[in-house]
Amino acid sequence: MKARFPTRIVAGVLLLAGLLAGCSNGPVRRVSEPSALVQQLTVRADGRWAVELRIENFSSIPMRFDSVDLALAFGDNEAGRVTAQPAVSIGPESADVVSAVFTPPVAGKLAVADALAGGRSIAYTLSGNITATPADGKQRSFEVRRSSQLSPAPGLPGVLR
Numbered sequence: 001m002k003a004r005f006p007t008r009i010v011a012g013v014l015l016l017a018g019l020l021a022g023c024s025n026g027p028v029r030r031v032s033e034p035s036a037l038v039q040q041l042t043v044r045a046d047g048r049w050a051v052e053l054r055i056e057n058f059s060s061i062p063m064r065f066d067s068v069d070l071a072l073a074f075g076d077n078e079a080g081r082v083t084a085q086p087a088v089s090i091g092p093e094s095a096d097v098v099s100a101v102f103t104p105p106v107a108g109k110l111a112v113a114d115a116l117a118g119g120r121s122i123a124y125t126l127s128g129n130i131t132a133t134p135a136d137g138k139q140r141s142f143e144v145r146r147s148s149q150l151s152p153a154p155g156l157p158g159v160l161r
Contacts (some may be wrong), residue, residue: 031134032058033142036070039097041150043112043158044155045047048103051082055098055130057090063132064089068098068127070094070144072108083127116158121151 040052051072057063065086072079086098104112115122127144133139149161 007119028060029134031063031137032059032060034063034065034130034144035146036130036144037146037148038072038124038126039161040153041112041160043116044101047109048101049080049108049112050098051100051102053084053100054095055080055086055088055090058093059134060092061065062089062091062135064134064135065096065098065130065132066139068091068100068128068130070126070130072104073125073127074094074111074122075112076108078105079099079111080104081128086145087098107152112160115160116152119152123147123148123149129131140147 003028008024009072013139025092028105035056035058037054038051038052042052043129044050053068053070055065055068057065057118068082068084068086070082080102082100082102084098084100088098091097111122114120126144126146130144131139131141153161
């Protein structure tokens with residue numbers, strides 16, 4: 001019986017040492033592809049659109065988002081390019097909103113005007129690239145493709161969310 005007790009202690013100490021050694025490497029640095037979605041689209045009086053673009057950082061480290069170049073489409077209708085140079089840092093597994101203003105083509109204007117007039121949702125697709133720099137890393141370009149929907153915002157004429 002006395003021989004088993006020291007063996008259990010030795011095994012417990014070795015297990016604890018192994019667990020502590022595994023913790024010494026620090027947090028895992030994982031860089032994941034970011035995502036983007038249209039948080040809000042506002043039709044301005046001058047005919048241009050103001051787009052609030054939500055950029056999501058799924059990485060385990062902060063990233064600085066340097067540029068955005070995304071094609072916006074409603075169905076088969078090109079609705080313009082959302083471009084910006086936000087130079088904004090977004091923390092790990094967080095998101096932030098950047099703004100872009102552009103003049104949409106006629107097909108895009110008609111699609112949005114029809115959805116707003118009918119009080120209906122409209123499906124959209126964003127596709128293109130986001131350039132970002134991970135903390136202590138090299139700048140990278142990430143391909144983005146996202147589909148979702150926008151709906152008229154109650155009480156806010158000309159606004160889709």
